[in-house]
Amino acid sequence: MLQPLPLLAEAGSLGDIRKAAEAGKDASIKRLREWIAFPSIAAENRNMPEGAAFFAELARDAGFADAEVVPTGGHPGVFGTIDVGATRTFGLYFMYDVKQFDPAEWSSPPLEGRLVEQKGLGTAMVGRGAGNHKGPEATFLAALHAIRAAGRKLPVNLVLICEGEEEIGSPHFRELVTTPKVLAALKTCEGVFMPTPLQGHDGSVTIELGAKGIVELELVVSGEKWGRGPPKDVHSSLKAMVDSPAWRLVQALQTLVTPDGNTPAIDGWFENVRKLTEREKAMIRNAITPTSETDLKDAIGVTHWIDDLPFDEAAIRLAEQPTVNIEGLVAGYTGPGGKTVLPGRAVAKLDLRLVPNQTRAEAEKKLRAHLDRHGFTDVEMNVSGGYDPTETAEDSRLVRAQIATYTKLGVRADLNVRLAGSWPGGTFTQPPVSVPVSRFGLGTGANAHAPDEYYVIDSIKPKVAGLVDATMGYVEFLYMLAAIK
Template sequence: MDTRDLRGRVEGSKDAFLEELKEFLRMSSVSAREGDDADFRGCAEWVRQKLEEAGAEARLMETQGHPVVYAEIGEGDRTLLSYGHYDVQPPEPLEQWESNPFEPTVRGGSLFARGVADDKGDVMSRIQALRLYREEVGPLPFKLKFFIEGEEEVGSPNLAPFVRANGELLRADACLWEGSMKDEAGRPMVFCGTKGMAYVELRARGASHDLHSMYGGIAPNPAWRLVQALRTIKDENGEITVDGLMELAEPPSEGDLEALKNIPFDDAALRESWGVDHLDRNLTGEAALREYLLKPTANIAGIHSGYAGPGSKTIVPSEAYVKMDFRLVKGQSPGPVVALIREHLEKRGFDDVEVVDLHGVEAAKTPVDSPVVRTAIEAWEGVGAEAVVYPTVGGSGPTSLIATELGIPTIMTGAVANAGSRIHAPNESVKLDDYFEAISYFAGFFGRFAS
C-alpha cells in the first residue's frame, strides 16, 4: 500500500486533525497529582469517544487507579495491539514555558504543549490514522486493539495486575508500543526493545543524630561508609563488579550487532549537546553505541548525606543514602539482581549497608528481523523515509509485560516526537509536519500489517 495516496487526504484535513489534537492537549491529565480523578475520567472518556467515532467498540476498564481505555475493531486472522497513555508529566517549572502548557500553541511550524510528544500526539495520530484508513481504504482486514492507560508517567503501578488479569483480551500477533521519535538528522527510529531496571537505595547509618565534627576521628561516618561500599560496585575502568551480575547477561545476537553498524551515531554532536568534552571512559563510535544500547549499567542517580547548604556547618552525619538504577539486559531480572547486590556487599563486610528494592522492570526484546519490524520499515518507505532500526533503547519501561510475559513481538515506531521535543521538560513540542506524516504512516502500517 503506497501511503502517498493518503497524504493528500491528510493535507486536506490538517486543520481538523490539529484542532482535535489541541482539544486532547487542553486536558491537564497529570498523573503525579492527587485528587484529580474527575479530570482523568473525563480525559479517558474523551479518548473512548474518539475511538468510537473512528468505528471501534470502546470502553473504560477500571483499575485501582485511573481507568484503562480499551477498544477493538476489525476482523481477520491477525491481531495488532496498540499501547499508549493519556496521562502526562507535571508542567513545572511553569516560568520556563514560553506559553501556557495546557493551551496548545503553534510557533515556527511546531506545536507546543505538555504531553504533545509524550504521548498524546502519538495516541491521537493512531486514532486519526484508523479513521483515515476506514474512510479511504475500507474495513480493517485484521483485528486492531487499543490499550491506553492513565498512569504511565508515575510508573504504571496498576499495569501489571491489569495485564495479568486480561492476558487473553490483550493477546495479539504484534504490539505497537508508545511511539518512537526522529533523530537529530530527521530519520525515524524503530526501537525493538527496552532495557530492564533494578532501582535501589543503599542506606548507611551512624549515630542516632548528627554529631559535632570534632568527633570525626572516632565516630562512624555513614557517608564514608557508603563511599567505600560504592567503590566495590564499579572499578576504575567503569566495569560493573557486582559478583555474578554480568554473568547473567545474554550476549547480543548477530542481528543486534549488525543493526549497530547501520545506526548513525555522532558522539561529537552528543558531547556538544551535553556540554561535555568526552564521554565516560572516553568512549567513541560503535564502542559507545554498544555500551549505550547493549550492556548493563550501574548509575548513581542521587546521593545525600549531612549538610550541603550555604555557609559552614561542621558535622558527622547520622545517615547517608544513594539511589541507583541498574539498567539490565535480557537474562538479568531485577529481583535476582537486587539479591546479588545484597550478597556482594555482605561478602565484603558491608552487611550494615541496607539495600532497599524500590522498583524493577524486566528487559524486553523483539528480534530485529521479525515481521513486525519489516512492516515498520516498509511503512516508513511508503511515506518516503528510511528508518533506522535500534535493537533496543537505553531506557526502561513496562514493555516487558507485553513482550516478555505475553510473548507478543513489540516495537516502538511512529516518530511524532523528535530529538529536540524536550519530553518531560518545559516547552515540549512536536513539528507539525512530523505529526501529519505520522497519521499517513500509521494508516500505511495498518495496510501492510493486513498483508
C-alpha cells in the first residue's frame, strides 16, 4: 500500500480533512481528466471563451460562488473570491490555457488523461496540461473540496485570478489585473501564489524568490517591405541576380548575439542588468546540492554547458544571464525533399528572457533601436506578449510560510534566486498591486510543452507526494498562511 509523506499521514488537527481528501480522490482524478480533455490553446484560438466558462464552473464548484468570466482585449480571464471573514487574504494565480500538441508525437493520447506507469515514480496522468498547470491547479481545488467536505471553514480568504494567455506571453494580463473589481480584491491580499508541483525525484523543493521576465516576438523580412528581393517565392536560379529576404533575416539575427550565439549583443542590453550578489550565488550553489548534474544533462540531452562551465557556474549563469533565443526560423519550403525556391518572406520567432532590473518596455525599445542602427529598418518587429521580471523578498510572510510548511512536512526546501523560466508574477509585485508572489506545491510532473506531459497521481517514492499528499500540502499551506507571524 502506498504510504503518505511523513506527518501528512498523521491524524493531527487536520486528520478529518485528510479523510475527506482520500474519499474525494476519485472525484479529483475525474475532474482533472475532464479538464485535460477540454484544451484551451490561445495560440490557435481554440476553445478560449469555452475554456474560460469551463474553468469558471470548476471554480464555483470548489467554493468560489461568485466566479465569473472577465473579458479583456484578448482572451477572457476568470475572477472569483471566497470571503469567510478571516483576518488574512491571499491571492491565487491560475491559467487555463495550454500549449499546442501533435498527437503523433505522444505515446498516450494527449487529451485522454490516461493513467500510465512512470518508471521509478509511480502512476501518473498523461495529457496536455497535466503538469503545466491543470494538475496542480486541480489539486488545489481538491484541497478546497476536502476542507469543505470535512465541515471546516477556510483559514484565509482567497482571491482567484485565472488567465487564458499565459502560453502566449500574457499580453492582456495586466488589463485583467487592473479591471476595477479585480484590482480592488487584489489590494486586500497579503501575497499571491501559484500552485505548482515543485518536488524533484528526491522529494526536495526549491523556493524561488523570483522569475525572469520575457518578451515574445517575431522578426519578419519580406521582399515587399524591404523593397528588394521578390514579393513572393521565385525560382532559386534567380539568386544570382535577386536579393534574398531569408539571408537578410539571418544577417539581422547575427547582430543580436555574440558569434557563439550565447550572449546578447543588442546595443545597451546590459545597462540595467543587476548582477547577483555573493549571497545570491551562495544560495544557488546550495540549491543545486541535491541535483545530479549527470541526471540533469541526461534529462535534457546535452553533454556540455555553455563554455564548458562547472555545474555551479552554469547554474549561476542560468539565473543571472538575460537571453536571446530563436524559438523557430521559417522561410520558403520545409516539406520532404527539395524545392528550388528563393523565398520572398522569412520569419524568426524569438523569446527574450529578462532579469532585474530590465523591463519589457526597455527591451522592446532597445531591440528596435539596435535593428535600425545596424541598417535593418525594414525588419518588422511584431511583439505578441511579455512582462517584467519578478522579485520577492525572502523575509516576506509568503516565503516564510512556505519554509515553515515544508519544514513541518519534512520536505527539504532550498531558496533560489529566481526561476530561469517566466510567469507574470511581476504584474502583482509592481504597482498598483505591489504584493509578494511565489509558487508553492508538493508533487511532481514533467514534459511541460513537450509530448507525454504528465502529473504523478500515486507516487512510489517515499519522499514524493502523490495526489492526496499534494492536496494536503495545499491544506497545510493555507493553515500556515493564517498562523505565520
